[in-house]
Amino acid sequence: MTLFALFFYLSTTFEEVSALFDGGVTPEFFPRLLLWVIGVLALLLPFEHAWRVARSGGSGDSGLEEDRKGMVKPIAYITMVVALVIVGLAEHLGTYLTLIVACCVLPALWGERRWLLMAAFGLGFPTAVMLLFTQVFKIYFQPGIFGLSFH
Amino acid sequence: MEPVIEGLGLAFSLNNIALVMMGVLIGVVVGALPGLSSPLAIALLLPFTITLEPVSAICMMAALYCAGTFGGSITAILINAPGAPPAVATAFDGFPMAQKGEAGRALGIAAFSSVIGGLLSLVVFIVATPLLAKVAVSFRPQEYFALTVFALSMLASISGRSSLRNLIAGGIGVFIATIGTHLSTGIERFTFDIPELTEGIEFVPVLIGLFAVSEMLQQSQAADKVLERIKSVVVKLPSRADLRLILPTILRSSGIGTFIGILPAEGSTVAAIMGYNEAKRWSKRKHLFGTGIPEGIAGPEAANNAATGGAMVPTLALGIPGSGTTALILAALITHGFRPGPYLIQETPHFVYAIFGAMAVANIAFLAIGLLGAKVFARITLIPRTFLWPMVFGFSMIGAYSLSASFFDVWVMLVAGIVGFIMRRHGFGAAPLVMGLILGKMLEETLSQSMVLMDHQWWHMFHSPIVCLFFGLAVLSLGWPAVSAWRTNRKAKA
Numbered sequence: 001m002t003l004f005a006l007f008f009y010l011s012t013t014f015e016e017v018s019a020l021f022d023g024g025v026t027p028e029f030f031p032r033l034l035l036w037v038i039g040v041l042a043l044l045l046p047f048e049h050a051w052r053v054a055r056s057g058g059s060g061d062s063g064l065e066e067d068r069k070g071m072v073k074p075i076a077y078i079t080m081v082v083a084l085v086i087v088g089l090a091e092h093l094g095t096y097l098t099l100i101v102a103c104c105v106l107p108a109l110w111g112e113r114r115w116l117l118m119a120a121f122g123l124g125f126p127t128a129v130m131l132l133f134t135q136v137f138k139i140y141f142q143p144g145i146f147g148l149s150f151h
Numbered sequence: 152m153e154p155v156i157e158g159l160g161l162a163f164s165l166n167n168i169a170l171v172m173m174g175v176l177i178g179v180v181v182g183a184l185p186g187l188s189s190p191l192a193i194a195l196l197l198p199f200t201i202t203l204e205p206v207s208a209i210c211m212m213a214a215l216y217c218a219g220t221f222g223g224s225i226t227a228i229l230i231n232a233p234g235a236p237p238a239v240a241t242a243f244d245g246f247p248m249a250q251k252g253e254a255g256r257a258l259g260i261a262a263f264s265s266v267i268g269g270l271l272s273l274v275v276f277i278v279a280t281p282l283l284a285k286v287a288v289s290f291r292p293q294e295y296f297a298l299t300v301f302a303l304s305m306l307a308s309i310s311g312r313s314s315l316r317n318l319i320a321g322g323i324g325v326f327i328a329t330i331g332t333h334l335s336t337g338i339e340r341f342t343f344d345i346p347e348l349t350e351g352i353e354f355v356p357v358l359i360g361l362f363a364v365s366e367m368l369q370q371s372q373a374a375d376k377v378l379e380r381i382k383s384v385v386v387k388l389p390s391r392a393d394l395r396l397i398l399p400t401i402l403r404s405s406g407i408g409t410f411i412g413i414l415p416a417e418g419s420t421v422a423a424i425m426g427y428n429e430a431k432r433w434s435k436r437k438h439l440f441g442t443g444i445p446e447g448i449a450g451p452e453a454a455n456n457a458a459t460g461g462a463m464v465p466t467l468a469l470g471i472p473g474s475g476t477t478a479l480i481l482a483a484l485i486t487h488g489f490r491p492g493p494y495l496i497q498e499t500p501h502f503v504y505a506i507f508g509a510m511a512v513a514n515i516a517f518l519a520i521g522l523l524g525a526k527v528f529a530r531i532t533l534i535p536r537t538f539l540w541p542m543v544f545g546f547s548m549i550g551a552y553s554l555s556a557s558f559f560d561v562w563v564m565l566v567a568g569i570v571g572f573i574m575r576r577h578g579f580g581a582a583p584l585v586m587g588l589i590l591g592k593m594l595e596e597t598l599s600q601s602m603v604l605m606d607h608q609w610w611h612m613f614h615s616p617i618v619c620l621f622f623g624l625a626v627l628s629l630g631w632p633a634v635s636a637w638r639t640n641r642k643a644k645a
Contacts (some may be wrong), residue, residue, distance in 0.1 A: 007341070008343060009324075011340075014338050014339075014340060015338050015339075017336045024602060024603065024607050025598075025599040025602050025603065026336075027333065027336050027338040028335035028340075029593045030329060030598065030599070031326065031329045031340060031341075033324060034325055034326050034329070035326070037322055038319055038322040038323065038326065039236075040324065041315055041318055041319045042319060044315055045316075045319075048313060048315050055636065055640050056203075068439055070575065072372070073371075073372040075371050075372060076368050076369075076371050076372050076572070079367070079368055079371040080569055080572075083364070083544065083568075085566065086548075087548070087561050087562060087565050088559060089192075090548070090558060090617060091558050095549070095552065096496055098548070099545050099548070099549070102541060102544055102545055102548070103541050103542075103545060106537075106540070106541035107537040107538055107541055108546060110536070110537045110540075110541075111537060112535065112537035112538070117538075121538055123540075125542060125545060126545065128545070129545060129549060133549060133553065134197075136468060137199060137202050137553070138202065139553045139556070140556055140557075141552070142558075144421055151263060
């Protein structure tokens with residue numbers, strides 16, 4: 001509902017257009033219609049929960065909480081942050097180096113400790129991927145600060 | 152006749168067969184790996200097919216789609232870990248049969264049933280697609296609008312725990328499609344002065360994020376999980392006695408699967424579950440289901456693969472995806488510059504025949520691969536997750552970037568992945584969001600055009616019987632989950 005309110009407010013900030021140009025269908029018409037639909041459906045969610053609990057035959061389990069059972073493990077949040085950092089670095093490091101970083105950091109983060117295998121993977125996979133995509137698919141990748149490029 | 156020859160010629164060209172075989176191999180591998188799925192593989196593959204001929208690219212994806220559905224059953228049977236959601240029902244009887252020391256027999260039944268289901272659905276595909284397209288050519292914007300509403304309403308009954316959450320996710324997808332410049336007025340909407348957003352959000356990075364990155368975050372919580380080592384197994388084709396047992400089930404499930412596939416949004420998972428339930432309902436030995444009987448494998452396998460052919464019918468004929476995976480194939484068509492729908496069939500009729508040929512080759516190829524290589528593919532589960540998912544992340548970054556050589560798309564992919572992970576956690580699936588995203592533009596365009604055509608008197612829409620039919624079906628599909636739950640409840644009480 002917060003998002004509904006935010007986007008509804010944003011839809012009031014659209015530039016105004018002459019009725020001659022909009023053909024009667026203003027730019028905010030469809031997003032607002034959609035926001036109303038989503039808003040109404042969101043308001044029904046607690047009722048769905050209550051209805052399912054009532055149908056559960058006294059177990060009190062709506063069956064809707066299955067995905068939320070148990071806490072999210074910290075590793076998921078750490079992976080999220082690491083992924084954000086990796087993508088943030090990509091523009092500066094260049095694609096090849098970024099891939100090497102990702103292929104070394106993520107396995108280590110997830111508990112991999114076979115260092116030789118990790119080194120082979122961290123170097124082998126990015127090199128193979130870069131060769132494939134620069135030479136076969138002719139895609140241009142940013143060389144980054146060290147100018148590492150396969151072109 | 153010319154389009155048939157041209158299309159089949161394309162499908163059976165050496166280059167195309169090589170790509171189809173590659174699609175089958177990728178499909179079986181990702182299908183066999185729990186966590187990886189054919190939508191994820193298609194999302195990752197999509198940016199790399201841009202350099203291919205459009206027909207070849209779509210044929211490769213169609214082959215991957217068929218093979219991915221089958222691949223999931225290998226691990227479902229051997230280690231009770233369905234590689235993909237459509238294979239869940241296969242594990243009910245497949246795994247018990249494997250435990251009795253008959254894994255080869257179970258795999259053979261699964262492969263055979265899948266192939267027959269797939270081939271039968273292709274017959275329906277090739278007959279129904281041009282016919283449906285012929286009907287759809289006469290559709291006006293209001294009819295298309297009603298059809299799109301119906302397709303979105305079907306999200307209420309796709310698999311998942313909550314119809315409401317599916318509908319909300321679909322609505323969010325449609326909403327994301329409104330970001331960018333409004334077509335008829337040129338006004339920017341929700342762009343936050345970010346220049347890259349003026350043309351809207353690209354499908355592909357969102358799809359990669361939703362399917363690949365969100366799954367990686369999910370899998371990060373089970374990185375240390377090790378799957379059971381597969382024992383050596385020789386796959387056997389069904390014996391005569393088995394054939395007698397499973398043929399009626401295969402035929403029935405193929406029909407069910409094809410029909411479910413043709414319905415917008417409904418995919419292989421729903422088909423497989425219905426195939427299993429119907430196999431049980433019609434069986435004289437219901438009590439043996441779940442203990443490892445051939446019909447329990449043939450039912451879901453024939454149905455889930457038949458749904459692949461069925462799902463291609465509305466995708467190509469109407470531009471309305473028949474399942475989550477075909478939504479990605481639809482995105483690929485759009486990315487390759489096609490406008491899916493009846494005009495695609497009218498203007499490039501050979502296209503349908505090429506896809507038909509490719510899917511037929513894929514079905515036969517995965518029978519061979521399934522028989523010869525099930526043991527090898529099953530061992531793929533031994534790839535450590537600590538290397539597998541960083542690889543997926545690497546491909547995701549490259550894929551999102553390579554589409555328009557823009558780091559902005561990589562950010563979109565990552566944000567979509569994180570949002571997808573949070574949404575999944577709260578019971579909102581990725582597939583409904585993707586359906587909404589892909590249908591969003593069509594929904595807005597057809598509504599705007601209808602409003603202009605009808606001089607803003609929207610109720611004039613109901614003068615068209617086709618509109619009434621689609622809205623009626625939409626009401627039915629919205630109400631069905633509640634009616635079905637009420638009936639189940641009543642049965643349980645009785």
